[in-house]
Amino acid sequence: MKIGYVQFNPEFGNVEGNLNHVKDALEEIDADLIVLPELFNTGYTFTDIKEVHELSEDIPNGRTTKFLSELAKKHNLFIAGGLAEVSEGRLFNSAVLVGPDGYIGKYRKSHLFFEENLWFEPGETGFQIFNINGVNVGMLICFDWIFPEAMRTLALKGADLILHMTNLVLPFYQISATTRAVENKVFIILSNRYGTEKRNGREFRFTGQSEIVSPKGEILVQSLAEEDDVKIIEINPEEARKKSINEYNDLFKMRRTDLYFK
Amino acid sequence: MKIGYVQFNPEFGNVEGNLNHVKDALEEIDADLIVLPELFNTGYTFTDIKEVHELSEDIPNGRTTKFLSELAKKHNLFIAGGLAEVSEGRLFNSAVLVGPDGYIGKYRKSHLFFEENLWFEPGETGFQIFNINGVNVGMLICFDWIFPEAMRTLALKGADLILHMTNLVLPFYQISATTRAVENKVFIILSNRYGTEKRNGREFRFTGQSEIVSPKGEILVQSLAEEDDVKIIEINPEEARKKSINEYNDLFKMRRTDLYFK
Numbered sequence: 001m002k003i004g005y006v007q008f009n010p011e012f013g014n015v016e017g018n019l020n021h022v023k024d025a026l027e028e029i030d031a032d033l034i035v036l037p038e039l040f041n042t043g044y045t046f047t048d049i050k051e052v053h054e055l056s057e058d059i060p061n062g063r064t065t066k067f068l069s070e071l072a073k074k075h076n077l078f079i080a081g082g083l084a085e086v087s088e089g090r091l092f093n094s095a096v097l098v099g100p101d102g103y104i105g106k107y108r109k110s111h112l113f114f115e116e117n118l119w120f121e122p123g124e125t126g127f128q129i130f131n132i133n134g135v136n137v138g139m140l141i142c143f144d145w146i147f148p149e150a151m152r153t154l155a156l157k158g159a160d161l162i163l164h165m166t167n168l169v170l171p172f173y174q175i176s177a178t179t180r181a182v183e184n185k186v187f188i189i190l191s192n193r194y195g196t197e198k199r200n201g202r203e204f205r206f207t208g209q210s211e212i213v214s215p216k217g218e219i220l221v222q223s224l225a226e227e228d229d230v231k232i233i234e235i236n237p238e239e240a241r242k243k244s245i246n247e248y249n250d251l252f253k254m255r256r257t258d259l260y261f262k
Numbered sequence: 263m264k265i266g267y268v269q270f271n272p273e274f275g276n277v278e279g280n281l282n283h284v285k286d287a288l289e290e291i292d293a294d295l296i297v298l299p300e301l302f303n304t305g306y307t308f309t310d311i312k313e314v315h316e317l318s319e320d321i322p323n324g325r326t327t328k329f330l331s332e333l334a335k336k337h338n339l340f341i342a343g344g345l346a347e348v349s350e351g352r353l354f355n356s357a358v359l360v361g362p363d364g365y366i367g368k369y370r371k372s373h374l375f376f377e378e379n380l381w382f383e384p385g386e387t388g389f390q391i392f393n394i395n396g397v398n399v400g401m402l403i404c405f406d407w408i409f410p411e412a413m414r415t416l417a418l419k420g421a422d423l424i425l426h427m428t429n430l431v432l433p434f435y436q437i438s439a440t441t442r443a444v445e446n447k448v449f450i451i452l453s454n455r456y457g458t459e460k461r462n463g464r465e466f467r468f469t470g471q472s473e474i475v476s477p478k479g480e481i482l483v484q485s486l487a488e489e490d491d492v493k494i495i496e497i498n499p500e501e502a503r504k505k506s507i508n509e510y511n512d513l514f515k516m517r518r519t520d521l522y523f524k
Contacts, residue, residue, distance in 0.1 A: 110518045110521055111516060111518065112510075113510075113511060114508055114510050114511065115510065116510075117510045117511075122516075122518070124520075124521075126521045126524060127521060143511075146444065146445050146513065147445070147513075147517060147518070148410035148411075148414060148445055149410075149414075149517070149518075149522035149523065150518075150522075152410060152411075152522075152523075153521070153522050153523055153524070156523065172444065172479065175437065175440070175441075176440075176441040176444070176445075178437070178438075179437075179438040179441040179442075180441075182408065182434065182438070183408050183409070183410055183438075217434065246376055248374075248375075248376050248377065248378075248379045249375060249376065249379075249405075251408065251409075254373060255409060255411070256372045256373065256384070256409070256411075256412075258386075259372055259386075259388045259389060259415070260411035260412075260414075260415050261411065261414075261415055261418065262388060262389075262415070
């Protein structure tokens with residue numbers, strides 16, 4: 001299975017330009033699955049809720065989901081990416097998964113970071129598994145990383161591969177993802193953006209260094225802190241199904257659920 | 263609060279020598295709490311269950327617990343250390359906590375690594391908090407680290423400081439401890455041993471690099487991979503009580519227990 005990501009510097013509010021960047025980035029690639037960053041179509045730095053309403057879209061009937069579905073059909077692959085969602089007037093920091101046959105599913109960010117709490121509602125979709133060509137994938141968005149229960153829940157439900165869409169402002173998760181991969185024995189695609197956004201007194205600098213991590217905690221590939229980049233590598237998702245590390249230790253079977261949270 | 267650890271290379275089966283090493287190491291120190299490695303009194307590489315029975319001790323009435331209690335009284339401090347425990351014929355990979363007034367409590371390793379499963383029973387003490395001079399401490403032993411629920415349970419019960427006694431054979435946890443500290447906002451004392459043990463065809467090389475990590479994930483102090491060392495630093499345990507990282511994000515209050523493990 002050939003998996004990868006697009007790292008770039010989305011321009012705030014320029015949906016047309018950001019979609020075109022992705023379209024161009026995928027033109028020549030050979031991949032089965034591509035992950036885009038959080039809020040890849042709009043940029044991150046909202047400054048009032050009116051802007052969020054203007055830039056949010058229905059999933060699956062909005063422009064961005066349709067665009068990604070067409071791209072997935074054209075290139076015969078699966079694509080996950082983050083976007084602001086509006087649903088009956090409610091706003092979510094969401095991610096969508098599409099494939100050659102169109103829309104598959106969405107995830108609404110469970111743990112909102114900083115001022116996202118002013119615009120979005122915490123998601124209630126929970127941590128769901130989507131099966132794509134026999135491989136179990138789960139989606140997470142950015143700050144979800146710091147709560148070990150989030151990826152753990154996906155792994156316990158059978159996730160082989162975590163599609164993690166981020167707009168990281170600290171360089172911490174790029175290291176911590178190796179711990180998350182090892183403790184859960186899963187692959188992680190960490191698709192981060194880079195660049196600086198300054199708007200109305202707010203300023204965020206995003207840390208790039210997108211990466212793909214193996215169930216052994218190896219960083220298989222990584223981008224620089226500031227570059228447009230597409231990385232694609234071949235993995236064997238079966239490696240994530242083996243939770244034993246020696247004949248005595250199966251990391252899932254030996255969990256002490258009799259002792260946890262008690 | 264002055265906290266620290268002793269890193270050394272215990273000699274297998276030489277309890278007298280190992281206790282004397284600790285006694286000498288603590289002779290000149292100024293500390294409130296010292297953590298010793300896992301199985302610091304016996305060494306690690308048991309090769310049959312008879313050896314384990316011979317070297318295991320009652321807690322608190324065995325030689326090592328009494329020795330540590332006397333040392334704690336003499337230096338007016340708290341000490342945690344790992345030892346093999348026998349209790350009504352049952353064997354555990356345990357840790358003991360003592361203070362100036364004697365024995366305080368014990369922890370029996372919940373997640374046994376590799377051939378430890380041949381000698382020891384998985385612990386059933388669970389993850390308990392001990393209050394020492396107003397500071398909440400919890401104990402973990404080595405392989406417990408890879409199960410995020412272990413330290414999480416201690417942190418949710420109010421642990422400020424994790425006393426983590428190890429005989430690590432990989433250098434992975436020394437990095438992952440920064441993730442554990444950040445996700446739980448606790449201090450961690452990682453007291454590891456170093457050196458190589460070869461016995462009856464078995465060989466383990468332990469990775470040293472003991473360290474103390476802050477709730478921000480900073481490695482405050484660290485030893486080399488191969489050295490006898492004692493490190494003591496002053497910390498403010500109050501720093502572990504603040505689980506909020508900005509006005510919108512309290513890492514404990516915003517946990518989505520409605521979504522985890524479902």
